[in-house]
Amino acid sequence: MLLSNITQFSPMFYLTGFPGLDTIEHWIFIPFFLMYLVAISGNCFILIVIKTNPRLHRPMYYLLSFLAFTDLGLSVSTLPTTMGIFWFKSHGIYFVACQIQMFCIHSFSFMESSVLLIMSFDRFLAICHPLRYSVIITSQRVIRAGLAVIFRGPVALVPLVLLLKTFPYCGPRVLSHSFCLHQEVIHLACTDTTFNNLYGLAVVVFTMMLDLVLIALSYGVILHTVARLASQEEQLRAFQTCTSHLCAVLIFFVPMVGLSLVHRFGKHVPLAVHLLMANVYLFVPPMLNPIIYSIKTKEIRHIISKLLSLKKVSTKSWS
Numbered sequence: 001m002l003l004s005n006i007t008q009f010s011p012m013f014y015l016t017g018f019p020g021l022d023t024i025e026h027w028i029f030i031p032f033f034l035m036y037l038v039a040i041s042g043n044c045f046i047l048i049v050i051k052t053n054p055r056l057h058r059p060m061y062y063l064l065s066f067l068a069f070t071d072l073g074l075s076v077s078t079l080p081t082t083m084g085i086f087w088f089k090s091h092g093i094y095f096v097a098c099q100i101q102m103f104c105i106h107s108f109s110f111m112e113s114s115v116l117l118i119m120s121f122d123r124f125l126a127i128c129h130p131l132r133y134s135v136i137i138t139s140q141r142v143i144r145a146g147l148a149v150i151f152r153g154p155v156a157l158v159p160l161v162l163l164l165k166t167f168p169y170c171g172p173r174v175l176s177h178s179f180c181l182h183q184e185v186i187h188l189a190c191t192d193t194t195f196n197n198l199y200g201l202a203v204v205v206f207t208m209m210l211d212l213v214l215i216a217l218s219y220g221v222i223l224h225t226v227a228r229l230a231s232q233e234e235q236l237r238a239f240q241t242c243t244s245h246l247c248a249v250l251i252f253f254v255p256m257v258g259l260s261l262v263h264r265f266g267k268h269v270p271l272a273v274h275l276l277m278a279n280v281y282l283f284v285p286p287m288l289n290p291i292i293y294s295i296k297t298k299e300i301r302h303i304i305s306k307l308l309s310l311k312k313v314s315t316k317s318w319s
Helices: 022-052 059-088 095-128 130-136 139-150 152-166 182-188 194-227 232-240 243-265 271-296 298-318
Strands: 012-015 092-094
Touching: 012 095, 022 059, 022 271, 022 298, 059 095, 059 139, 059 271, 092 095, 095 130, 095 139, 095 152, 095 182, 095 194, 095 243, 139 152, 152 182, 152 194, 182 194, 194 232, 194 243, 243 271, 271 298
Parallel strands: none
Antiparallel strands: 012 092
């Protein structure tokens, strides 16, 4: 009977992880473990440095701490299932756990997009209206704006994730990644999911896509302002203040747009491309952002060199 293949509530999903690569999973584990190590330790380091240094209690660093927090959340969201597949060969995940994980992954993705938008506005004011910067960008305003914009994504996601529980799911409930994504789970439902698809598309368009457009517009104005500066040295110095943020924008939005296009229109694209895009999108930005900001931010770079010199002194004293 048809009802035997359909359940109103699916208790378990199967996370494929890395199909066809079972024999070398122990080798794949190494780069993933290193990415997690760098992402979690790097973002924790930035949060601790900003928290413990009163000199860094400024709007720019509050924004950086927001970015580090979202990157940390994104890494922790995928950690249990990805490491579970590597360590314990545990591919099963309960539906409720899958809902929670996809909510966390998409929420932190939306949060990161929002933080990058606020950071672009910060750079826009710093370069285009430097005399008004300190008046407009205050610590309290940054924190309030950050919290307001950050939570718009998670609030919009709640009905999208909760509606999944009302759908029947047919046949094998196999997901191609090592974590749960809404766009994958919705394809397993054997009922009309038009509302969910349209609502999900609207959420993406009015959050992440809108953020991307506004970031592009702000950089258009920034480039126009920089081009009007008198000397090439001034132009270079002004644009260098944006390089860290621009790198963060590119490593986040380029894979995100690629993954969205692959899921929406790439039905005949090889599975390996889907896996690569999803893994790059979720694992690379949290790993690279703390490295980029540690190298390009003078104050954080100074603290790192100070810590390294203290370590050398303590090593010599012990020897």
